[in-house]
Amino acid sequence: MKKDATFTTCAYCGVGCGVRMQPQVQGFSASGDDAHPASLGRLCVKGSALGETLDLQGRLLQPEIHGQPVSWEKALDAVASGLQQVIREHGPQAVAFYGSGQLLTEDYYVANKLMKGFIGAGNMDTNSRLCMASAVVGYKRAFGADAVPCSYQDLERADCVILTGSNTAWAHPVVYQRLAQAKKERPAMRIIVIDPRQTATCDIADLHLALRPGSDAALFCGALNAMADSGKLDAAFLQQHTRGAEQTLQAAQTWTPARTADACALPPAKLMAFYQMIADSDRLVTLYSMGINQSSSGVDKCNAIINLHLATGKIGREGCGPFSITGQPNAMGGREVGGLANQLASHMGFSAQEVDRVGRFWASDNVTKTAGLNAVDLFRAVETGQIKAVWIMGTNPLVSLPDADRVRAGLARCPLVIVSDIMRDTDTTRAAHICLPAQGWGEKNGTVTNSERCISRQRAFLPAPGEAKPDWWILCQVAQRLGYDDASFAYQHPAEIFREHAALSGFENQGSRAFDISGMAQLSNEQWDGLRPVQWPVNAANPQGTARLFTDNRFFHPDGHARLIPVTPRPPVNPPTAACPLIMNTGRVRDQWHTMTRTGKSARLMQHISEPFCQFHPDDAPQIQPGDLVRVASSHGWLLLRAQPDRLQPRGSVFVPMHWNSQFSQQARVDALIEAHTDPLSGQPESKHMPVSLRRWNAAWQAELFMRGDSDRHPAPPDTAYWSRIAQQGVTHYTLADSSLPQDWTAWLSEHFGTGQWVCQAAHLGDDGFHLLAWSGGELQLAFYAHRRRPAPERQAVVAAFSQPPVTASQRLALLAGTAGNGKAPTGAMICSCFAIGEIAIADAVRQGCHSVQQLGAQLKCGTNCGSCIPELKKIIAGQLTSLTAGDDQ
Ligand SMILES: Nc1nc2c(c(=O)[nH]1)N[C@H]1C(S)=C(S)[C@@H](COP(=O)(O)OP(=O)(O)OC[C@H]3O[C@@H](n4cnc5c(=O)[nH]c(N)nc54)[C@H](O)[C@@H]3O)O[C@H]1N2
Ligand SMILES: Nc1nc2c(c(=O)[nH]1)N[C@H]1C(S)=C(S)[C@@H](COP(=O)(O)OP(=O)(O)OC[C@H]3O[C@@H](n4cnc5c(=O)[nH]c(N)nc54)[C@H](O)[C@@H]3O)O[C@H]1N2
Ligand code: SF4
Ligand SMILES: [Mo]
Numbered sequence: 001m002k003k004d005a006t007f008t009t010c011a012y013c014g015v016g017c018g019v020r021m022q023p024q025v026q027g028f029s030a031s032g033d034d035a036h037p038a039s040l041g042r043l044c045v046k047g048s049a050l051g052e053t054l055d056l057q058g059r060l061l062q063p064e065i066h067g068q069p070v071s072w073e074k075a076l077d078a079v080a081s082g083l084q085q086v087i088r089e090h091g092p093q094a095v096a097f098y099g100s101g102q103l104l105t106e107d108y109y110v111a112n113k114l115m116k117g118f119i120g121a122g123n124m125d126t127n128s129r130l131c132m133a134s135a136v137v138g139y140k141r142a143f144g145a146d147a148v149p150c151s152y153q154d155l156e157r158a159d160c161v162i163l164t165g166s167n168t169a170w171a172h173p174v175v176y177q178r179l180a181q182a183k184k185e186r187p188a189m190r191i192i193v194i195d196p197r198q199t200a201t202c203d204i205a206d207l208h209l210a211l212r213p214g215s216d217a218a219l220f221c222g223a224l225n226a227m228a229d230s231g232k233l234d235a236a237f238l239q240q241h242t243r244g245a246e247q248t249l250q251a252a253q254t255w256t257p258a259r260t261a262d263a264c265a266l267p268p269a270k271l272m273a274f275y276q277m278i279a280d281s282d283r284l285v286t287l288y289s290m291g292i293n294q295s296s297s298g299v300d301k302c303n304a305i306i307n308l309h310l311a312t313g314k315i316g317r318e319g320c321g322p323f324s325i326t327g328q329p330n331a332m333g334g335r336e337v338g339g340l341a342n343q344l345a346s347h348m349g350f351s352a353q354e355v356d357r358v359g360r361f362w363a364s365d366n367v368t369k370t371a372g373l374n375a376v377d378l379f380r381a382v383e384t385g386q387i388k389a390v391w392i393m394g395t396n397p398l399v400s401l402p403d404a405d406r407v408r409a410g411l412a413r414c415p416l417v418i419v420s421d422i423m424r425d426t427d428t429t430r431a432a433h434i435c436l437p438a439q440g441w442g443e444k445n446g447t448v449t450n451s452e453r454c455i456s457r458q459r460a461f462l463p464a465p466g467e468a469k470p471d472w473w474i475l476c477q478v479a480q481r482l483g484y485d486d487a488s489f490a491y492q493h494p495a496e497i498f499r500e501h502a503a504l505s506g507f508e509n510q511g512s513r514a515f516d517i518s519g520m521a522q523l524s525n526e527q528w529d530g531l532r533p534v535q536w537p538v539n540a541a542n543p544q545g546t547a548r549l550f551t552d553n554r555f556f557h558p559d560g561h562a563r564l565i566p567v568t569p570r571p572p573v574n575p576p577t578a579a580c581p582l583i584m585n586t587g588r589v590r591d592q593w594h595t596m597t598r599t600g601k602s603a604r605l606m607q608h609i610s611e612p613f614c615q616f617h618p619d620d621a622p623q624i625q626p627g628d629l630v631r632v633a634s635s636h637g638w639l640l641l642r643a644q645p646d647r648l649q650p651r652g653s654v655f656v657p658m659h660w661n662s663q664f665s666q667q668a669r670v671d672a673l674i675e676a677h678t679d680p681l682s683g684q685p686e687s688k689h690m691p692v693s694l695r696r697w698n699a700a701w702q703a704e705l706f707m708r709g710d711s712d713r714h715p716a717p718p719d720t721a722y723w724s725r726i727a728q729q730g731v732t733h734y735t736l737a738d739s740s741l742p743q744d745w746t747a748w749l750s751e752h753f754g755t756g757q758w759v760c761q762a763a764h765l766g767d768d769g770f771h772l773l774a775w776s777g778g779e780l781q782l783a784f785y786a787h788r789r790r791p792a793p794e795r796q797a798v799v800a801a802f803s804q805p806p807v808t809a810s811q812r813l814a815l816l817a818g819t820a821g822n823g824k825a826p827t828g829a830m831i832c833s834c835f836a837i838g839e840i841a842i843a844d845a846v847r848q849g850c851h852s853v854q855q856l857g858a859q860l861k862c863g864t865n866c867g868s869c870i871p872e873l874k875k876i877i878a879g880q881l882t883s884l885t886a887g888d889d890q
Helices: 072-090 105-119 133-143 152-157 173-185 200-204 216-229 235-241 245-252 257-264 268-280 298-311 331-337 352-362 375-384 404-412 471-481 494-506 525-529 745-753 795-803 809-817 839-847 853-860 870-889
Strands: 006-009 018-023 028-032 095-099 124-126 160-164 190-194 207-209 284-288 321-324 389-393 416-421 434-437 446-449 454-458 582-587 613-616 629-633 638-645 653-657 690-697 701-708 722-728 731-738 759-765 769-776 779-787 830-832
Touching (some): 072 095, 072 471, 105 331, 105 446, 133 298, 133 321, 152 173, 160 268, 190 200, 190 268, 216 245, 216 257, 216 268, 235 298, 245 298, 257 268, 284 298, 331 494, 352 494, 446 494, 494 525, 745 779, 759 809, 779 795, 795 809, 830 839, 830 870, 839 853
Parallel strands (some): 095 389, 160 284, 389 416, 582 653
Antiparallel strands (some): 006 018, 018 028, 629 638, 722 731
């Protein structure tokens, strides 16, 4: 094993932080890379926990066909012959690839080249369809190219930053930290958060606009109109560098303050304050994310934002620009290679000239002449049988696509489903005929591009486990077996792929395409290996890269002018109904990543929020108490979740996280509830707006069960109406509930968890309570606590008893009762994951006089490492202080 630290890029979000992985006596520790321009030494809690997700538990380590391990030879032959047969019998349009912004650029390039260049169909799409597709179309309409103009530095240098549809504090924590720091140094800077919810991001906001869900286009049309009215337009810029201003301003004219306030359900004074802040700022950045993109009118919302920047000349200058922040570590890389079905390659589309150019470059006369199907349509085509073979790589669509149960049913009918993943048991691998083990983060080598166009290296520091292979290798092996000219897929090293990708970006470009990294087409393998982070374009004109685009006010439409696009705001497709009166909003939590296949492994990350939940305003469901189970239902399905009434949640709306999958919960895949309404221009689904109903679900019993070992060695979870689980320190913790009480608990536990083999100690309590401890050789194997209402054993103490069994009889009895068997105090929810500081200790410290984040940090260390928990610390301080003063009043 290497002794030196490896410098690499974080596996998670599109901030793209530099990470230093240092070998320890056991495993690795992650710290920030001071020299990385995106993060300057910072990491958030997920990045800091990277060392904890490297174990091989649950990994897919060998190819499998129908669940049986096979050799690579056999698996690759099966993939190739399966694809070949479909192509022969039904043509190339009957096969599809579905990729991911978590593939490396080199993997992505090869997948796209194989499908669009050699198989000759357009059906290669990606999960970025669910994420960035609207932003891409918005940029292309405005600039003639999918080009993000800004750098993170622009956020720091702006006079005013608008964050809309972005919970930056949780989803892009290091960008948030940079912004928070800039605001601290320059308090005059204004920060505006636009989000129906009051999120952790609002912590640094001067103004929070809790607008009506889905009404951002009206808000930005209103802003454009207000700037026109107050003489804040940049007439010279509009005249010299843009087209479409007149029609656009005319279209916005009807968005008077009164009409806008009404459409957005905002107090007029707040709206006027918003306009004033924009008018007062010379430098403006608008950062936008899923609250904008994931909409049936997402493209228009993006253009409404860009229109404001073009009209006021707030672009192409330091501290300015419309900034769509990317989500995944390589979402941007996917856009570069052409991973979306409506792109061909390297920022080229499907004009005859482009198809011809790419064909000559790839030496293939089979390049597809037409775009393929976007994600939602692609899986519909699987359902109808039009697509007969699909290869899914690096994404978990049976959790993340809208109408996920329908997608699952469709996939079950598909004759050939191939899945490349790093994990063995996911919702999607369960649907696969052939599973291919990919190398994961830390094992594979390649490049990723972050939100500010910065290309940096992901470097391997671990040996490849089992038989796992890089995704690019798997694709090349299949390509060769499909008989496509060996030379086209004969790469021996990812740097060869990178050089080809870089060369294609410069091929017959001459400044016509924004994406140009031809300056790196000659890198040697060693130079590629040592590549320092660099922002594209990197070419003869900009050999050191480019921090900011459009500084010369030239855009990529043939006439060099940008376009303002007239926007007519549209409401979301599905309004609330009598049966489903609330709007479900979905998104992320601080410590989980997507469908949890990786972050679900870290006990530390699972303790922040350990159960699938739903948040709603208490006045919308006064009968539901915190901790109840609730049934959330839409016209498409229902979920059982833990209730979290929260006054910060807007009336009329329910927030449900997107993360829980079928490995961690019984009934919490939120996309099963969502109808697949898509934006007509981008194909991106409306993931943030689905009418639902909410009602309390009455459990006959609820239980907490702790079992030694990882869940993949346990029997399958029981078929109770509700269960969720987390892993902590070698113990799996299940939370269970059902609507009918078992006749005999001991028999039930024996049947479902095999307790019959152990020595059991049980206690029957009143109110249908039942506790049981199962022992073997003096070691605790299982602890179970069931009650009619939710039991509250002291979790940390119970978990600790698995490694430090109680010694005395009274300690054992205490453990059976579910109290601290070994003197460890309960912690409450884990607020500071870095130093494992729970809510109880923090609240205690506030009550004892720590009334600021700094004081808490000095006393408990919480919030002093990555800082991701600071908004929550502030919330606890505020909550405690309110109850202290309330107490004083009494
Ligand atoms: N912790 C964590 N971080 C992540 C990820 C993760 O899984 N976990 N995933 C990464 C990925 S791929 C992505 S794409 C990004 C996403 O990053 P974000 O887009 O910041 O995350 P979301 O929570 O999906 O949604 C952002 C906000 O949009 C708000 N919203 C909903 N409807 C509207 C609306 O109509 N208007 C406005 N203005 N806002 C609205 C929601 O309330 C939510 O707070 O995060 C990345 N970072
Ligand atoms: N309701 C709702 N739905 C959403 C969203 C939302 O906000 N609300 N957000 C959407 C967005 S923005 C996104 S980006 C998607 C994300 O959704 P997904 O892409 O489905 O989520 P992940 O869990 O990241 O899936 C990645 C898969 O790739 C595997 N993997 C990890 N590394 C590798 C590798 O190197 N190679 C291979 N072959 N596999 C690997 C992981 O184990 C995992 O199974 O979800 C979308 N769905
Ligand atoms: S902000 Fe956090 S998750 Fe995102 S890249 Fe940086 S360390 Fe990784
Ligand atoms: Mo995303």
